[in-house]
Amino acid sequence: MYRLIILLFFFTLPLQAATQLEIADAYVAEAPPGLDVTAAYMTINNPTSADKYIVSLRSDDFDAVEMHTTDIEGGIAKMRKLDRLVIPANSSVSLTPGGIHLMLHKPKKRLHAGELITLEINEADHTLHGLVLPVKKMRPGTDTHHHHHHH
Numbered sequence: 001m002y003r004l005i006i007l008l009f010f011f012t013l014p015l016q017a018a019t020q021l022e023i024a025d026a027y028v029a030e031a032p033p034g035l036d037v038t039a040a041y042m043t044i045n046n047p048t049s050a051d052k053y054i055v056s057l058r059s060d061d062f063d064a065v066e067m068h069t070t071d072i073e074g075g076i077a078k079m080r081k082l083d084r085l086v087i088p089a090n091s092s093v094s095l096t097p098g099g100i101h102l103m104l105h106k107p108k109k110r111l112h113a114g115e116l117i118t119l120e121i122n123e124a125d126h127t128l129h130g131l132v133l134p135v136k137k138m139r140p141g142t143d144t145h146h147h148h149h150h151h
């Protein structure tokens with residue numbers, strides 16, 4: 001019994017207190033040659049007790065990276081640029097097709113499935129997250145079409 005309690009304690013003890021945003025399942029949508037914009041998606045988890053704010057992004061592989069949200073107005077999806085994205089304390093925000101997404105402008109290399117893209121995410125407190133995202137083929141039927149307009 002004593003040993004069991006020690007084991008349970010060991011397996012539930014976090015390795016270290018979570019102090020940072022955790023970014024998972026990040027990827028860039030494959031884009032056909034000639035298309036000058038695509039989108040990136042991911043899940044951003046905030047395990048801390050303070051709200052976190054993403055305020056800017058950059059990538060060596062694109063001219064510019066913006067945060068967009070998608071509003072449905074009269075049945076038409078319209079993208080709106082966000083100046084910051086809040087990740088509330090103890091919760092997560094999913095960036096998904098048709099919702100909040102990163103808009104990647106003017107790729108500097110081909111966006112074939114399997115390629116890797118680098119991305120830097122900056123928080124308001126100057127915490128920097130360096131990511132490497134795979135380019136993935138989008139499932140047929142996933143509507144990324146509206147990304148081709150508005151810009």
Ligand SMILES: [Cu+2]
Nearest residue numbers: 068079103147
């Ligand atoms: Cu967009």
